[in-house]
Amino acid sequence: MKIFDFFDLDIRKQNQSEFRKIKLLVCTLLLIMSFTIIGYRTISLASINKKNISNTAYTKIENNSFQKNLRGNIYDRNKKILATSISTLSLYANPQEILNKNQTITKLIKIFPNLKKEDLSKKLSSNKKHINLLREISPREYASLLSAGIEGLNIKTINKRIYPNNSLASHILGATDIDGKGIAGVEKKFDSQLQSGRDLTLSIHAGIQHITRTLLLDQIKKFEAEGGAGIIMNAKNGELISVVSLPDYNANNYNSILNENLFNKATKGIYELGSTLKLITAAIAFESNLINENDVFDVSKPLKVSSRIINDFHPLNYAINIPEVIVHSSNIGSAKIAEKFGSSTQLKYLRSLGLLNMLSLEIPELGKPQVIMDKKVLSTMTISYGHGISITPMHLASATATIVNSGFKVDPTLIRGKTEKKNELIISEETSIKMRSIMRLVVSNKNGTAKKAEAPGYLIGGKTGTAEKINPSGGYSKKENIVAFTGAFPMNNPEFIITVMIDNPKGQKFSLGYRTAGWVAAPIVKKLVTRVAPILGVRPQLESSSKFFNNLLDFEIRGKNHGANL
Amino acid sequence: MIRYPSFLIFFVILFVGISLYQIKHFITKKEIELSHIKKNIKTVQTDINILNAELSYLKRPDRIEKIAINKLGLREILPTDIWNLTDLVDATDILNNGEKK
Numbered sequence: 001m002k003i004f005d006f007f008d009l010d011i012r013k014q015n016q017s018e019f020r021k022i023k024l025l026v027c028t029l030l031l032i033m034s035f036t037i038i039g040y041r042t043i044s045l046a047s048i049n050k051k052n053i054s055n056t057a058y059t060k061i062e063n064n065s066f067q068k069n070l071r072g073n074i075y076d077r078n079k080k081i082l083a084t085s086i087s088t089l090s091l092y093a094n095p096q097e098i099l100n101k102n103q104t105i106t107k108l109i110k111i112f113p114n115l116k117k118e119d120l121s122k123k124l125s126s127n128k129k130h131i132n133l134l135r136e137i138s139p140r141e142y143a144s145l146l147s148a149g150i151e152g153l154n155i156k157t158i159n160k161r162i163y164p165n166n167s168l169a170s171h172i173l174g175a176t177d178i179d180g181k182g183i184a185g186v187e188k189k190f191d192s193q194l195q196s197g198r199d200l201t202l203s204i205h206a207g208i209q210h211i212t213r214t215l216l217l218d219q220i221k222k223f224e225a226e227g228g229a230g231i232i233m234n235a236k237n238g239e240l241i242s243v244v245s246l247p248d249y250n251a252n253n254y255n256s257i258l259n260e261n262l263f264n265k266a267t268k269g270i271y272e273l274g275s276t277l278k279l280i281t282a283a284i285a286f287e288s289n290l291i292n293e294n295d296v297f298d299v300s301k302p303l304k305v306s307s308r309i310i311n312d313f314h315p316l317n318y319a320i321n322i323p324e325v326i327v328h329s330s331n332i333g334s335a336k337i338a339e340k341f342g343s344s345t346q347l348k349y350l351r352s353l354g355l356l357n358m359l360s361l362e363i364p365e366l367g368k369p370q371v372i373m374d375k376k377v378l379s380t381m382t383i384s385y386g387h388g389i390s391i392t393p394m395h396l397a398s399a400t401a402t403i404v405n406s407g408f409k410v411d412p413t414l415i416r417g418k419t420e421k422k423n424e425l426i427i428s429e430e431t432s433i434k435m436r437s438i439m440r441l442v443v444s445n446k447n448g449t450a451k452k453a454e455a456p457g458y459l460i461g462g463k464t465g466t467a468e469k470i471n472p473s474g475g476y477s478k479k480e481n482i483v484a485f486t487g488a489f490p491m492n493n494p495e496f497i498i499t500v501m502i503d504n505p506k507g508q509k510f511s512l513g514y515r516t517a518g519w520v521a522a523p524i525v526k527k528l529v530t531r532v533a534p535i536l537g538v539r540p541q542l543e544s545s546s547k548f549f550n551n552l553l554d555f556e557i558r559g560k561n562h563g564a565n566l
Numbered sequence: 567m568i569r570y571p572s573f574l575i576f577f578v579i580l581f582v583g584i585s586l587y588q589i590k591h592f593i594t595k596k597e598i599e600l601s602h603i604k605k606n607i608k609t610v611q612t613d614i615n616i617l618n619a620e621l622s623y624l625k626r627p628d629r630i631e632k633i634a635i636n637k638l639g640l641r642e643i644l645p646t647d648i649w650n651l652t653d654l655v656d657a658t659d660i661l662n663n664g665e666k667k
Binding site: 028031032035036038039042043045070080081084085086087162164165166168206207209210211214455456457458530531534539540541542544545 | 572575576579580582583586587590612615616618619620622623625626627628631642643644645646648650652653
């Protein structure tokens with residue numbers, strides 16, 4: 001029956017119709033599946049995946065565009081660039097890719113005449129795959145290289161640290177190594193900040209830094225000195241306006257500089273700064289309440305202590321009080337004052353003024369003071385006039401600031417707007433006023449040792465110091481000395497500290513053979529204050545002005561032959 | 567009955583596919599453009615850095631000082647060049663009172 005059914009047309013038609021339906025359904029499903037796959041693939045391709053092979057070009061551009069951050073800039077207090085980084089081109093080669101070495105050498109020498117044929121030949125014969133040929137090439141040289149079309153040569157972009165002001169503040173800025181890592185100065189201290197591309201603003205004023213450097217350099221040349229240091233600091237918040245150490249160097253050539261030029265005399269070099277320390281002795285005396293400004297000390301005869309005889313440079317034949325000890329710079333008077341308050345009190349104040357410890361300044365080049373701490377009477381006496389105590393000029397500037405800043409501790413800083421404020425009181429306001437008045441007299445009084453520092457209207461006050469240099473073989477050198485001045489202006493409301501030190505000046509004809517601080521250091525202070533005070537916003541005051549003598553006490557200073565003979 | 571939905575699905579999928587393809591290329595193009603722009607920004611920033619450094623070099627204090635002295639004939643300010651207005655008033659008063667006497 002079934003065979004016959006096959007030949008039955010109706011049955012066949014019915015079967016065919018069902019078969020078509022199934023076929024169509026299968027096709028539809030296949031079509032849907034295909035388009036689903038195509039759709040899925042389209043979506044997956046449409047989504048941006050940077051790792052996708054199809055986006056290789058994108059990845060390449062991305063990598064080229066986002067190079068490592070440039071090292072942060074260093075600015076002065078007025079946002080003037082002191083250090084910055086720029087991208088330069090560097091030339092390297094793969095010797096394996098160079099077919100004709102002689103031709104390459106000839107072409108290279110034509111573009112870079114300074115390259116030596118022998119060196120190039122040696123480098124290009126190497127088995128290495130990467131040879132540095134020139135660390136830095138100019139855009140013009142780059143263009144010449146491209147047009148020369150030399151095979152095997154490659155160019156890469158490198159970052160270079162530059163110091164547009166050359167030697168200005170070089171000791172403070174420091175340097176970076178070939179890989180851009182800070183190796184000295186603030187570059188080292190703030191390396192992580194600068195490496196991450198963040199800028200640094202210093203308290204330094206580029207203009208004042210230049211003026212300080214120029215005047216100091218002039219005086220060093222005039223007196224044929226070995227070097228020197230100059231510091232200008234805000235007396236209230238410790239911000240350093242200028243820090244100069246001479247000899248200095250071009251910061252762009254750090255790696256080719258002699259070690260002695262790299263030495264920072266202002267913050268690392270420790271020196272016996274002589275009579276400038278008498279300021280501290282006088283401040284301790286007032287603060288100890290054991291001595292007042294009217295107590296007198298006989299300085300008419302040299303003082304013999306143990307095996308040592310203490311003399312005065314300008315001997316006086318009468319008994320003098322503390323202001324006169326400072327103005328005449330009497331070693332004998334200072335030693336006798338120190339004897340009265342003793343070693344423990346002296347060391348206590350030296351410590352609290354920060355003269356026994358390293359400073360917390362923001363550079364790595366810092367000197368540690370050396371002080372004789374045997375507590376013997378002789379040591380106490382010599383320390384009182386600056387012998388047996390070696391400190392950096394920066395220590396002296398800091399101590400001076402504390403003395404004139406109503407006794408509040410002033411820590412020097414290189415960072416503008418540093419907010420740390422301790423308000424640590426070291427000496428009283430009363431002592432501070434006495435000290436300011438005495439410091440003013442050292443400059444303004446006709447018997448003062450710093451008369452040559454007087455700049456009319458700016459009320460400069462301070463103290464000079466002349467000390468024989470320590471011989472490396474022991475003892476003191478009679479032929480070599482260190483001269484210094486530390487002070488502030490204007491003394492009726494001290495705003496800025498000025499500390500100057502000159503290393504080993506020689507007596508000159510115009511100085512009548514003298515090489516003391518009064519002849520060498522004091523004149524710089526006058527010139528410096530005259531030039532920088534208007535920039536710092538300190539206006540000259542008239543002596544007739546009612547404010548001129550504000551906060552200043554009047555001490556009588558007797559001259560060489562005006563005292564009662566003893 | 568089967569044919570119409572199949573055609574519909576076919577055209578919808580085709581439309582979506584082409585659209586996505588277009589969007590993908592559009593986005594890729596824009597991303598590349600963005601990268602180029604970023605690269606240009608970087609180049610310009612580098613150029614600005616160089617120009618700033620050059621400007622700093624030209625404005626260095628020793629050079630400005632030389633120009634001020636040699637080309638402009640300027641000199642340093644002396645204390646007598648600066649007057650406080652109150653001091654000036656005081657001085658004028660003293661002078662006027664003196665004249666009256």
